[in-house]
Amino acid sequence: MLDKIGIAKRIAQEVKDGSYVNLGIGIPTLVANYIPKGVNVTLQSENGMLGMGPFPIDGEEDADLINAGKQTITEVPGTAYFDSALSFGMIRAGKVDLTILGAMEVSENGDIANWKIPGKMVKGMGGAMDLVAAAKNIIVAMQHVNKAGESKLLPECTLPLTGVKCIKKIVTELAVLEVVPGKGFVLLERAPGVTVEEIRKATAGKLVVEGDIPEMVID
Amino acid sequence: MNKVVKDAEVAIHDIQDGEVIMLGGFGLCGIPENCINALVKKGTKDLTCISNNAGVDDFGIGLMLKTRQVKKMISSYVGENAEFERQLLSGELEVELIPQGTLATRCMAAAYGMPAVWVRAGVGTEVAIGKETRVFDGVEYLLEMAFKAKFAIVKAWKGDTHGNLIFRKTTRNFNMPMAMAGQITIAEVEELVPAGTLDPDHIHVPGIYVHRIFQGNNYEKRIEQRTVRK
Numbered sequence: 195m196l197d198k199i200g201i202a203k204r205i206a207q208e209v210k211d212g213s214y215v216n217l218g219i220g221i222p223t224l225v226a227n228y229i230p231k232g233v234n235v236t237l238q239s240e241n242g243m244l245g246m247g248p249f250p251i252d253g254e255e256d257a258d259l260i261n262a263g264k265q266t267i268t269e270v271p272g273t274a275y276f277d278s279a280l281s282f283g284m285i286r287a288g289k290v291d292l293t294i295l296g297a298m299e300v301s302e303n304g305d306i307a308n309w310k311i312p313g314k315m316v317k318g319m320g321g322a323m324d325l326v327a328a329a330k331n332i333i334v335a336m337q338h339v340n341k342a343g344e345s346k347l348l349p350e351c352t353l354p355l356t357g358v359k360c361i362k363k364i365v366t367e368l369a370v371l372e373v374v375p376g377k378g379f380v381l382l383e384r385a386p387g388v389t390v391e392e393i394r395k396a397t398a399g400k401l402v403v404e405g406d407i408p409e410m411v412i413d
Numbered sequence: 414m415n416k417v418v419k420d421a422e423v424a425i426h427d428i429q430d431g432e433v434i435m436l437g438g439f440g441l442c443g444i445p446e447n448c449i450n451a452l453v454k455k456g457t458k459d460l461t462c463i464s465n466n467a468g469v470d471d472f473g474i475g476l477m478l479k480t481r482q483v484k485k486m487i488s489s490y491v492g493e494n495a496e497f498e499r500q501l502l503s504g505e506l507e508v509e510l511i512p513q514g515t516l517a518t519r520c521m522a523a524a525y526g527m528p529a530v531w532v533r534a535g536v537g538t539e540v541a542i543g544k545e546t547r548v549f550d551g552v553e554y555l556l557e558m559a560f561k562a563k564f565a566i567v568k569a570w571k572g573d574t575h576g577n578l579i580f581r582k583t584t585r586n587f588n589m590p591m592a593m594a595g596q597i598t599i600a601e602v603e604e605l606v607p608a609g610t611l612d613p614d615h616i617h618v619p620g621i622y623v624h625r626i627f628q629g630n631n632y633e634k635r636i637e638q639r640t641v642r643k
Binding site: 275320358 | 639
């Protein structure tokens with residue numbers, strides 16, 4: 195079974211050299227720390243920046259330079275700034291190659307719910323609906339089951355949707371799965387030490403197991 | 414062509430109770446601090462505020478929430494404010510949540526003189542309820558209307574007496590589309606210079622969009638999430 199860093203490390207293997215990537219808040223943010231050497235990516239922050247660097251060293255924070263999580267960050271050589279309309283313009287136009295974000299639920303046809311729990315304080319969708327509606331490739335980083343022990347990979351989402359038929363791949367503490375509409379959650383890899391049966395038990399939606407399922411290789 | 418006004422109080426003097434206003438910034442980054450303070454001082458009530466966020470309890474739009482000056486917020490993310498949550502749950506405050514890109518694009522539509530735009534964000538979700546849809550090349554889109562705001566209040570880094578604006582780093586955010594979307598745009602700047610001083614090639618918002626400009630003071634520029642490298 196993987197911890198959060200393990201999930202981030204596995205997703206980092208999906209990032210292609212020369213790509214533009216938008217990282218959501220939480221585990222997705224950690225992915226930036228584990229991108230393999232020799233793979234150059236440009237991080238897009240939807241509040242208006244391409245080429246997002248690491249957090250500043252203490253004392254060099256700049257209130258005018260934050261990411262979409264409102265954290266202080268830095269530039270890298272080649273950074274470009276722009277406004278929110280242009281930022282979502284490039285997202286909408288499919289210029290961002292990969293979006294990595296968290297989710298509360300994903301359905302077997304690729305629907306995602308990650309912004310609202312009825313009855314609880316609703317903070318808003320931020321840029322999540324725009325991102326899932328537009329990105330060419332979306333990977334979800336999440337736990338396989340919620341805190342109540344219920345599967346987050348469902349036949350249909352029960353929570354209000356963020357987007358429909360948009361999720362392509364899911365990486366959890368148990369598995370890597372491809373979402374194939376009309377087919378279900380196709381199991382690609384098992385986390386170290388995790389059996390297919392354990393994954394099946396934690397998956398409420400249709401799990402497709404074809405042949406031998408390899409174990410993930412993570413440094 | 415001189416658009417300079419003395420200060421924030423003069424700049425916002427004719428914003429009436431019940432007005433629809435846009436406020437630039439992302440989180441607390443690049444917010445028009447001087448104008449928010451002046452609105453609090455003036456006590457303008459029942460405002461509808463179009464702003465990506467709603468500030469924190471004691472800074473930004475949070476200051477106007479504390480004084481109950483806001484009737485409705487139109488935002489994409491409002492999570493960082495306890496007083497906001499209290500007013501929302503008690504029914505004192507109305508909130509309309511909009512996808513962030515749609516929020517920005519509805520500003521852009523107003524800036525570009527377009528009545529509406531087709532967007533994919535929200536298709537198949539509750540955001541789509543009641544909205545006109547159309548299929549282009551096999552993909553469904555929602556019709557989203559340009560914002561109509563009487564006033565837009567923004568903050569820029571530098572500006573000149575003609576209203577030309579330049580922003581710094583990630584403060585362009587909603588300041589730029591909103592500056593161009595207001596019927597009357599008020600810009601507060603850290604440094605106001607005579608027209609002809611700024612490099613014309615470096616202007617982000619041309620002065621034609623800006624109606625009032627002044628040099629603000631005492632910028633606090635609060636950081637919401639101070640994060641540093643370990």
